[in-house]
Amino acid sequence: MMRRWGLSLGLLTLALLIGGVRLAQGDRGEAVVWLVVYGLLAALVSPLAFPRGAGAAEARRRSAEDGRPIVYWRPGCRYCMMLRLRLLGVAGRAHWVDIWRDPDGAAAVRAVAGGNETVPTVVLADGEAHINPSPAWLRARLR
Known part of the structure; x- marks a missing residue:
């Protein structure tokens, strides 16, 4: 905490x-x-500054149901903060998982980032992962 x-x-x-x-x-x-x-x-x-997120397991379940991407982040990460600020208005359409709060989320990020906890990492509903994506790219998927 x-x-x-x-x-x-x-x-x-x-x-x-x-x-x-x-x-x-x-x-x-x-x-x-x-x-x-x-x-x-x-x-x-x-x-x-970030939406109240669910755990990684809950975010995966919700993403499978509604097709929305999962954004893995951590407090203090300037790239996460810039992404969040540039997504104003549509950030709530993604499922946000704090990897410092959820060990399963941290493991999911390490699995797609070569063992590193590189955030923000976005995982689409089809399982495709994108590490530190551009805000414009993610905004297009959230509309």
Whole structure:
């Protein structure tokens, strides 16, 4: 659980430390900037920025039923975050699996990525896997 939130908590801690120092030095404006900017970054890299996902087994079952792709991701991954942000509006049409939360999901990624946990990895309903696909490619499959 802590590993999933580590980057977000680290960014918040940094914001509080530097913001506190700036505030103590009398620079309120810079303190607010640090708190706002790093607070937003912490929210973006947190697990909250992604849809609540099912486990890998449930995602595979649902994908077989509805034909939607499965996106394997992990918190703090900048490529996952960029993919998620560029899919605004259609990201909910995929089944999202956090590989740090689901060991079966991590194993599924290792099976198609040569033993590595390279994310984002997208697996289509027919079993075809794509490692770090372009957002445009995935968006076309989600429509």
